[in-house]
Amino acid sequence: MENKNNDFTDFGPAEYDYGSTDVDLNDDKTYPVIVGSQGKSTENVEHNVDDDSYNNDGSHDNASDDDGCSGDYSEDDKGEDDESEGDEGKDDKGDNNLDEDDVVVVGEEMVRINSLTADGIRAMEFAGVVEADDFYFKYGKCKGFYVRKSDIRCNVNDEIVMRQYVCNKQGLREKKHLSRSDRQRDHRRLTRTKCPSRLRVHYRPKKGRYVVSISEEGHNHELTPSSVVHLHPVYRKISETDKAQIDGLQSHEIRTCHIMGYMEFVMSFIQNHILYRFGIPETITTDEGLIFIGQKMVGFANQTGFKLLTSTPYYAEENGQLEVANKIVITLIKKHSTKANGNSKRSILGYDVGCVGRCGRRKTDGIGSAFEEKRTRRKSLYKNLFNIGDSVWKVHLPMDKIDRVLGKWSTNWEGPFKVIQVFLNGAYEIEELASNNRIFRINGKFLKKYMSILQEVKITQE
DNA sequence: ATAACAGGACTGTTGATTGT
């Protein structure tokens, strides 16, 4: 078949510099293609599986990829998964490799993207297109390219029977944009490089699953490092909590740009005044404000490597630590403002606020380690006091409704509750045994063993 | 049945202009 792809050189003014693409668009280079057992060869791309840079089994030596993560299908990878489970990724694979981005759930299996071989991808099956979507978008994000949905085919029942995903640099800029005569502005920088990478899945009724029919690798452009890959619109998502936060602020007539600035501020504050000054903390504890539990903040925490904890209203002591720190800050602000030195912001943000709450420095001595020691001791005190199925009392927490009649003479404990889950950190999930079956997650220190008294036994018997 | 191109409707991005 004649290749109908637009030849870029046929369109647009020849004298115009369309911006650097680093790619020879007339390049006739052959790209490796991994075609699934059900797939046919495609015509527009020359298939050359025996290319020097590719092994006979379809795995890739990655000779041409500068990026540590990209197209890394060497034999070495196959063994890696077996050697260790947790921490090999970051050290071995360069920057394109955050653990949470490396794992995708397909069916009931956890798949490590960097451990996938070409054959592994070719043999993949998905329960639905959503699963395939999820896999390939995560795959692209991990490897450093942007995925675009391409062809879709449905049967007479409107069920999807084929779905194709491509690299977003697939094809070339459309003819209609390049050949227009009424152009008023200069061309934008070229973004398409005729990249051949793609994944295609077909529905197999006999299996009732979507199987990979075509998997092509070998990008003809530089891949994007993980530090910026998330910035592309494809991977930029606003979480529901972020949306709620924005809506809330907008309802108070705060301008959009200020809202975004505020949301950025929280992260820049942590980066500039905690991370740079004190090192990467092990954990940072905040309250449950939407700004702290939003996707952006969670992503920032994951990327930086600290654990984000939220203190609940149950844990008055923990909030107390924050409040004490706040109190110190307020005092200092007052002092500085009376001095009228006009630099209170600097004193607040830069110098006077230390690590608030559990912001102890990683592997430090002094305050950090003392805090850690205390925490470990406390943990050991409350760890595994109860087992699943145990009946327990729960302390009457300050925010719980008290008996209107009894008032301050209400009981301190309520229950019984049944332990339905035990967490490693001394927390428990408990279910109320009364009619309303409320479920709480609560620290073990607020529980005590439930012993049914004789009076209760009597009542239940009657 | 599968593969791939063409083209259209719609959406998102960009950057210049206008408003505060």
Add this chain to the structure above:
DNA sequence: ACAATCAACAGTCCTGTTAT
């Protein structure tokens, strides 16, 4: 100086059509 607006431009995603 900063913020808001808007038109031009380009991308996305889908369907129709044709070839294999």
